[in-house]
Amino acid sequence: MSFTIKNVLLATDDGYTTSDVQVVDGKITAIASNLEVVGNAIDGKNKLLLPGFVNAHTHSSEMWQRGVISAYPLELWLAELYDFAPIDTEKVYLSALGTAVETLLSGGTSVVDHLILIPGEELETIACAVRAYKEVGIRAFVAPLIQDESLTAGIPSGESSQTHEPFFRSTKATLQLIEEAVRQFHRPEEGVNILVAPTGIQLCTDALFEGCIELSDRYNLCRHSHLLETKAQEKLAQQKYGCTAVTHLKRIGYLGDRTSLAHCVWLNDADIAILAETQSTVVHNPLSNLRLGSGIAPILKYRQAGVNVTFGCDGASSNDSQDLLEAIKIGSILHNVTDFDYRQWITPRQAVEMASLGGVKGLNSADQLGSITVGKQADLVMYDLTNLSLLPRTDPIGLLVLGRPTNVVNSAWVNGKQIIANGQVTTINVDKLREELFNLSEWVSKRQSQTVGQIERHYRTVMGLI
Numbered sequence: 001m002s003f004t005i006k007n008v009l010l011a012t013d014d015g016y017t018t019s020d021v022q023v024v025d026g027k028i029t030a031i032a033s034n035l036e037v038v039g040n041a042i043d044g045k046n047k048l049l050l051p052g053f054v055n056a057h058t059h060s061s062e063m064w065q066r067g068v069i070s071a072y073p074l075e076l077w078l079a080e081l082y083d084f085a086p087i088d089t090e091k092v093y094l095s096a097l098g099t100a101v102e103t104l105l106s107g108g109t110s111v112v113d114h115l116i117l118i119p120g121e122e123l124e125t126i127a128c129a130v131r132a133y134k135e136v137g138i139r140a141f142v143a144p145l146i147q148d149e150s151l152t153a154g155i156p157s158g159e160s161s162q163t164h165e166p167f168f169r170s171t172k173a174t175l176q177l178i179e180e181a182v183r184q185f186h187r188p189e190e191g192v193n194i195l196v197a198p199t200g201i202q203l204c205t206d207a208l209f210e211g212c213i214e215l216s217d218r219y220n221l222c223r224h225s226h227l228l229e230t231k232a233q234e235k236l237a238q239q240k241y242g243c244t245a246v247t248h249l250k251r252i253g254y255l256g257d258r259t260s261l262a263h264c265v266w267l268n269d270a271d272i273a274i275l276a277e278t279q280s281t282v283v284h285n286p287l288s289n290l291r292l293g294s295g296i297a298p299i300l301k302y303r304q305a306g307v308n309v310t311f312g313c314d315g316a317s318s319n320d321s322q323d324l325l326e327a328i329k330i331g332s333i334l335h336n337v338t339d340f341d342y343r344q345w346i347t348p349r350q351a352v353e354m355a356s357l358g359g360v361k362g363l364n365s366a367d368q369l370g371s372i373t374v375g376k377q378a379d380l381v382m383y384d385l386t387n388l389s390l391l392p393r394t395d396p397i398g399l400l401v402l403g404r405p406t407n408v409v410n411s412a413w414v415n416g417k418q419i420i421a422n423g424q425v426t427t428i429n430v431d432k433l434r435e436e437l438f439n440l441s442e443w444v445s446k447r448q449s450q451t452v453g454q455i456e457r458h459y460r461t462v463m464g465l466i
């Protein structure tokens with residue numbers, strides 16, 4: 001795990017410089033010209049070296065339904081997703097491999113997988129995802145997705161008094177499950193981390209959040225959750241707590257500098273101030289928010305308030321890919337249409353910092369990851385600047401973020417271990433993965449979700465669509 005990259009392009013504060021980068025035992029030990037070669041010599045000529053990005057929110061097993069779910073808002077989309085989601089652990093393993101590979105090939109070296117658990121096989125689900133991430137070698141933050149209320153509870157009741165089926169597993173059993181997952185799989189030094197990750201206020205009781213806080217404090221775990229993805233959730237929070245979801249989460253102590261929150265579309269100014277004050281991280285999932293019509297998160301407001309923001313692809317059924325560079329591009333330029341003051345617009349260099357340092361901040365790892373700095377761990381990505389999509393030569397970072405880079409990742413390292421070389425994943429057989437994804441699936445077109453049939457009328461009434 002020692003190597004020296006020779007003559008690679010590095011970003012400086014206001015431009016670029018050509019330099020050598022030395023890595024010993026997984027850590028960056030020197031950055032300077034004409035360094036002696038330690039370990040393997042890597043040719044960095046005409047290549048750009050950046051810190052690895054974080055795919056800071058996804059759900060790997062959604063890969064099996066990408067491109068197929070109807071044009072629905074989240075609440076109905078979820079119903080269709082779950083109606084057609086009887087997947088097995090082998091599929092969980094394969095889609096985690098696929099998520100890891102697509103993340104790597106679009107500049108990511110870490111992934112936060114808000115992992116949907118197969119009922120009755122929860123620990124096996126986690127084991128399969130962990131196995132896949134270890135085999136690929138990507139840094140994994142596995143956040144088992146938990147809830148303790150049934151799906152219909154996530155829709156505001158409006159005028160009607162709704163009753164909901166109790167969730168099939170108790171709060172206590174769910175928390176025990178997460179504790180067992182921590183015991184079995186939480187190995188930060190091996191690149192595998194378990195997070196506490198209630199799905200969100202819409203489907204979780206306070207008891208579940210409080211149990212997660214307790215586990216997070218006891219085992220030093222990062223915290224993750226969806227937050228106010230849709231207008232319906234904003235209404236639901238008022239109905240459930242009589243205040244905003246952010247005020248409530250602050251009150252129960254869920255927010256903090258190792259808490260990352262996906263989406264954050266429907267927050268008001270007071271909520272934004274709370275996120276800044278608690279140093280919570282916002283994970284911006286622009287493609288999913290567009291696909292499900294959830295709204296445009298006020299990302300520039302967050303940045304101006306000092307809230308840390310990073311990017312995620314979100315699950316592949318609401319994106320419908322895992323191309324992190326695409327999420328970074330759309331997540332940057334989307335706000336140019338909502339905020340007229342162009343001086344606040346996100347620049348390509350700011351986007352790169354948000355995707356790397358911003359990502360690891362929310363995972364409590366900024367002292368070890370997220371920048372090319374002596375002493376930090378070598379989670380690095382090297383881009384081929386002779387690739388057709390990065391030519392002719394202009395501003396490499398500008399074109400990487402604003403262009404449509406295609407097959408541009410030449411090499412990637414995680415903790416100093418090379419897992420992509422010459423544009424190819426070196427740790428697993430990607431052809432075999434393609435074959436298995438192909439063989440275990442079939443072309444799908446029209447399908448009918450039973451649950452959508454049952455809840456659509458209520459949804460339309462509550463949301464004022466009837």
Ligand SMILES: [Zn+2]
Pocket residue numbers: 057058059114226262314315
């Ligand atoms: Zn999500």
